[in-house]
Amino acid sequence: MARTCLAVVLAAGDATRMKSSKSKVLHTVGNLPLIAHVTHAAAAAGVDKVALVVGRDAEAVTKAASNEVAIPVSAVEQTERKGTGHAVLMARDIIAEGFDDVVVLYGDAPLIDPESLKAAITERGKGADVVVLGFRAADPTGYGRLIERDGALVAIREHKEATVEERAIDFCNGGIITFSGGEAISLLEAIGNDNAKGEFYLTDIVEIARARGLKCVAIEAPEADMMGCNTRPELADIEQVWQARARHAAMMSGVSMIDPGSVFLSYDTEFGTDVTIEPSVWFGPGVTVGAGATIHAFSHLEGAVVGEGATIGPFARLRPGTELAERAKVGNFCEIKKARVGVGAKVNHLTYIGDAVIGAGANIGAGTITCNYDGLNKHLTEIGEGSFIGSNSSLVAPVKIGNGAYVGSGSVVTNDVPEDALAIARARQENKPGRAHVLRERIAAFKAHKNSTKN
Structure with a gap:
């Protein structure tokens, strides 16, 4: 029968x-x-259930621990802080449900590799208590030093209590302990608090087990x-390690990064093969990038789907709800939000597209904006396949541009444009011969008067 394992997460x-x-x-x-x-690492290691020992922000911590985790998470509250041994014993009722193995993890040590946990659980299965x-x-x-004798662990000695010989040992306690579920409660209850701080230390479990003849x-x-986190600098150090791991995994799966150290990834960032990422790109949560796509430098993506062969940036921002189809292009200094951009469509320069659907092959000119917000509500802009939106146009939603339509540069479009129509929505140009000279003289006179007033 398969072994069962409980993770007690402090x-x-x-x-x-x-x-x-x-x-x-x-x-x-x-x-x-x-x-x-x-909790994700525990699930990946094959743990069957998590007993979460909570205190401050208990509800929020429980919610975060349970999110997208494929195993049950049960929270128990620790109202007094009396050491790690005391904290683990808060999960007594859950431990008593009966598990072959109990592993103690720490909520502020996020880098634990599931393979390391599997190794510890496997070693327990071989007969170690x-x-x-x-x-x-x-x-x-x-x-703390791990004191071994004849291949067995005999004690965990804190640095301040270690002898000179013991301090020379470089094998150190990582804090994660796996022990027999059948022995767990008895061992935990035997931990005392006869120490300077009057606390119950989980590390004492080794000597207690040894005294009972356990392995x-x-x-x-x-x-x-x-690596654990107690300060902001330590949090930054952990982030660097995690990012290095994530970038390495992405590159090993077929992603090219020109300057890996400048790329920021999120826990759920997904890439297809042959993706190219230039320097200084930030991936927020919920980003999927299709095969063969290129993300140019200084781009910012969050909650977006990038289709195969699409091109982003440089200096582009994709906000949540963005969906780019195959070979779509979003150029420099463009922002896309909650919009679908069709196959081969182009949003090239200095443009804002929000709450919109852009058809395949459409071309959006520089400086175009979808005016999607009226101060209270967001409205949809629909731009048809093969349409052409001239530069510096404002599309006031709700509005629909038909397939193959043209919108003249500088237009403010407030009404639907039929399929294959040309829309020009701007004041008619007037040329006044000779008036430039008159205007320059007027400006020069005003400037001279202004300077004389200053003096």
């Missing part, structure tokens, strides 16, 4: 050192809350997997 801490008005686990990496990274994830530190100062082992994982 997320009750405050954000004191973050100096934040919200729980630190609600801060984001890759536009996803820290806590959601952890307690499995601790550790890492090799170039500078172990400040970390304890430590396995190694990358140091980055264990």
Whole structure:
């Protein structure tokens, strides 16, 4: 029979050192809350259920942890802060439901790789009663040391309590512990608080288990997997690691990045093959880019679908609800919002398109805007296939431009334009011979009078 596993995720801490008005686990990496990274990793590792220990902002933390997670998440509240051992024991009733394995994770450590969790759970399945994830530190100062003897883990020693010999050990405690579900409650209840802070430390579980003749082992994982977040600089460090991982995965899947370090990705960014991304591009949540598309420099995309072979930017902004079909083009200094742009259509320069449908092969001239908002409501602009909108035109919604229609440059269009019609909506030009000379003299006289008044 398949083994069952419960993840107890500790997320009750405050954000004191973050100096934040919200729980630190609600801060984001890759536009996803820290806590959601952890629950997603647990699900990917094969965990069957999450017991979420919450405190501050309990409702919001629970919602974030449960969002788009394929396993059940049950929240339990920790009203007093008495250490990690005490926090895990808050999930006593859920642990008592009966699981083969219990793994303890931390809501502020979002970089844990599902493969590292799988390795710990697998090691438990081989017969170890307690499995601790550790890492090799170039500078172990400040970390708890994993003390091993004859291949077994005998203790976790805090740095300040370690001997000189123990401080020379570079194998450090990563904080993530997996232990037998059958032994879990008994081991947790045995943890005492006879220490300087009077707190119940989960790390004591190793020596308690050893005293009972249970088998304890430590396995190694990358140091980055264990990175925790207590301050804003640490949050920035975690973001850099996550972004590097995400960019590497994208490039390995067939995406070209000219300057990877300048590209910002979100947790759900999706790319087809042969996508090219130029420097300084920002992908917000909900972006999908089709095969062969090119995103030019300094573009900003969020909640948008980019079709195969489409071209974006430079300096373009795609806002939520944007859908670009195959080979569509959005050029420099253009903004698109809640609009569908058809196959091969072009929105080239200095243009705003909002709440609109643009047909295949249409051409939108420079400086065109869809006037979609009347101060209270948004209205739809429909631009037909093969139509041509001249530069500096304003299309006042709701309005419909028929297939193959032309709109003259500088027009303010307030009525529908029939298919294959030419619309010119601007004042008729008048030329007044000789008046330029008169106008220049008038301007010069005004300027001279103004200067004499100053003096």
